[in-house]
Amino acid sequence: MFVAGRRKSIAFFIALGAGLILVTLLLYIGWVLLNWHTGILVFLSVLLLAIIVSGVVLNTTFLVREIRRNAQHDAFINAVTHELKTPVASIRLYLQTLLTREVDEAKRAEFYHIMLEDSDRLLSTIEQVLRTGRVGPSNRKLNVAPIDLADVVEECLARARMLHHVPVESLNYAAGPAVKIMGDMDEVRAAVSNLIDNAVKYSGPEVNVTVETANLDGKYISLRVKDHGPGIPKTELKQIFKRFYRVSGPLATRVKGTGLGLYIVRSVAKRHGGRAWAESEGPGHGSTFVLQLPIAK
Amino acid sequence: MSRILVVEDEKHLAEGLRFNLEAEGYQVQIVETGEAALEVLNQQPAAFDLVVLDVMLPGKDGFTVMSEMRQAGQYTPTLMLTARGHPEDVLKGFEAGADDYLTKPFELSILIARLRGLQRRGDWLRASLKSSGNREGSSSGEHAASAEPVEAVTAPQTDRFSFGDKAVEFDLLELRVGDQIFPLTLMEANVLRYLIQHEGKPVSRRKMLEEVWGLHEDTDTRAIDNFIVRLRRYIEEDPTRPRHLRTVRGVGYRFVASPVEKN
Numbered sequence: 001m002f003v004a005g006r007r008k009s010i011a012f013f014i015a016l017g018a019g020l021i022l023v024t025l026l027l028y029i030g031w032v033l034l035n036w037h038t039g040i041l042v043f044l045s046v047l048l049l050a051i052i053v054s055g056v057v058l059n060t061t062f063l064v065r066e067i068r069r070n071a072q073h074d075a076f077i078n079a080v081t082h083e084l085k086t087p088v089a090s091i092r093l094y095l096q097t098l099l100t101r102e103v104d105e106a107k108r109a110e111f112y113h114i115m116l117e118d119s120d121r122l123l124s125t126i127e128q129v130l131r132t133g134r135v136g137p138s139n140r141k142l143n144v145a146p147i148d149l150a151d152v153v154e155e156c157l158a159r160a161r162m163l164h165h166v167p168v169e170s171l172n173y174a175a176g177p178a179v180k181i182m183g184d185m186d187e188v189r190a191a192v193s194n195l196i197d198n199a200v201k202y203s204g205p206e207v208n209v210t211v212e213t214a215n216l217d218g219k220y221i222s223l224r225v226k227d228h229g230p231g232i233p234k235t236e237l238k239q240i241f242k243r244f245y246r247v248s249g250p251l252a253t254r255v256k257g258t259g260l261g262l263y264i265v266r267s268v269a270k271r272h273g274g275r276a277w278a279e280s281e282g283p284g285h286g287s288t289f290v291l292q293l294p295i296a297k
Numbered sequence: 298m299s300r301i302l303v304v305e306d307e308k309h310l311a312e313g314l315r316f317n318l319e320a321e322g323y324q325v326q327i328v329e330t331g332e333a334a335l336e337v338l339n340q341q342p343a344a345f346d347l348v349v350l351d352v353m354l355p356g357k358d359g360f361t362v363m364s365e366m367r368q369a370g371q372y373t374p375t376l377m378l379t380a381r382g383h384p385e386d387v388l389k390g391f392e393a394g395a396d397d398y399l400t401k402p403f404e405l406s407i408l409i410a411r412l413r414g415l416q417r418r419g420d421w422l423r424a425s426l427k428s429s430g431n432r433e434g435s436s437s438g439e440h441a442a443s444a445e446p447v448e449a450v451t452a453p454q455t456d457r458f459s460f461g462d463k464a465v466e467f468d469l470l471e472l473r474v475g476d477q478i479f480p481l482t483l484m485e486a487n488v489l490r491y492l493i494q495h496e497g498k499p500v501s502r503r504k505m506l507e508e509v510w511g512l513h514e515d516t517d518t519r520a521i522d523n524f525i526v527r528l529r530r531y532i533e534e535d536p537t538r539p540r541h542l543r544t545v546r547g548v549g550y551r552f553v554a555s556p557v558e559k560n
Binding site for chain 1: 307309310312313314316317320353380381401402403404405406
């Protein structure tokens with residue numbers, strides 16, 4: 001309902017902009033035809049026309065962008081509401097159950113585990129939201145030190161296996177040469193962890209993820225996270241790194257998320273003087289996410 | 298034993314609900330998607346006494362599932378459960394045909410109380426269906442109103458209102474117009490009941506939202522109009538020129554039981 005409304009208003013503003021430019025051009029051509037002999041006036045009018053046309057184009061562009069951003073923001077609020085309220089609802093449900101009912105010892109232990117997992121989920125959503133604020137432009141200084149990327153990857157893999165209940169063999173790690181990178185431990189860990197989490201989340205029931213590190217020409221080390229999930233359409237490969245952006249369609253509703261994970265990955269890469277991008281042969285062919293970070297000197 | 302279908306993709310919540318509902322004596326089946334829910338309900342339409350339906354589901358969302366259920370003629374009492382608590386969302390749920398709506402996080406005791414309430418209504422419905430079965434056997438072909446005594450014996454709390462050739466059976470959630478029977482959702486019945494209680498007087502949209510839905514926040518009160526449009530389709534001979542459910546411009550609506558003809 002809202003989406004259709006937004007699309008309509010975007011189309012309206014584009015049409016309005018194009019219409020205004022057309023009217024201006026027509027008036028202008030008419031005027032030039034009538035006054036072709038006064039040279040300076042014609043020159044001035046060309047200048048004025050250029051200013052008017054570019055003004056209209058800029059105005060339309062910004063309006064359309066603002067409308068799009070608004071739509072994404074709404075979607076983000078919805079997603080965060082869900083991601084925050086669902087674990088709280090679950091924890092409350094189990095606490096109320098434990099308070100009001102007779103629960104045997106085994107069930108009781110199971111309930112505690114479930115509540116712990118829910119509070120972990122809650123915590124990771126909160127951290128994700130807070131981190132988005134920190135990694136934004138012109139924020140917090142990096143706390144740089146030499147880091148062994150292999151250690152970070154092992155740590156994140158162990159965490160992901162526990163969190164998503166995945167067996168060891170579905171999350172593989174092919175370590176390259178041991179080199180240290182210069183980076184902020186906290187941020188690099190968050191970026192690596194986001195990539196691995198995404199790969200697991202989008203894999204569906206059959207998780208088969210490979211993480212590789214490779215030394216590129218002595219300057220950069222690249223971390224590749226390869227999954228056999230649904231893949232990404234070519235047009236979305238860049239978009240997905242934008243803040244709040246989520247691929248539309250059935251996939252996004254199947255996998256829940258806030259649209260912050262990849263934004264954090266890209267921001268961390270930029271802050272470290274590295275890069276992050278996605279590769280995919282298209283839907284159905286899985287995807288590979290690459291994080292490139294500079295090697296410590 | 299009452300059977301309850303829980304449509305919820307969050308495993309923790311679903312299992313927590315199962316534990317509690319089973320402790321309350323319900324038999325619980327859990328499905329994770331709207332598609333699965335529709336399939337289960339299609340295969341065994343009468344198998345469940347209650348449905349608990351989440352909104353943010355993978356694939357078809359809860360609102361879609363709800364309206365498809367009702368369109369397919371499934372009137373199992375349904376409680377929608379969701380993290381989205383904006384008044385617009387609540388109204389959207391009711392419009393889709395939900396009987397009740399609860400936002401996450403919820404109080405366990407309130408959830409159970411509401412489910413009991415819905416189930417009670419379902420049981421009354423079944424009891425009066427049985428009695429209406431008897432009635433048809435004993436006085437087939439007669440006008441429904443003439444069978445009053447039989448029903449009075451079997452279902453003492455009969456709650457009905459007749460006007461013209463129409464009768465609203467609140468317990469049955471039915472609207473009878475001549476020989477036709479239209480099933481009503483609980484909310485449609487509640488809106489109608491509220492209007493009938495204030496027969497002849499104009500009722501504002503805001504008042505209806507407060508009294509029928511229990512919503513107090515600022516809301517698009519036009520959402521009610523959809524209910525009125527649906528009710529008019531049942532009641533009015535010409536829904537574009539309503540005689541019973543009249544619009545009071547700038548205020549809301551007015552119910553008139555026996556309109557004076559002016560032709």
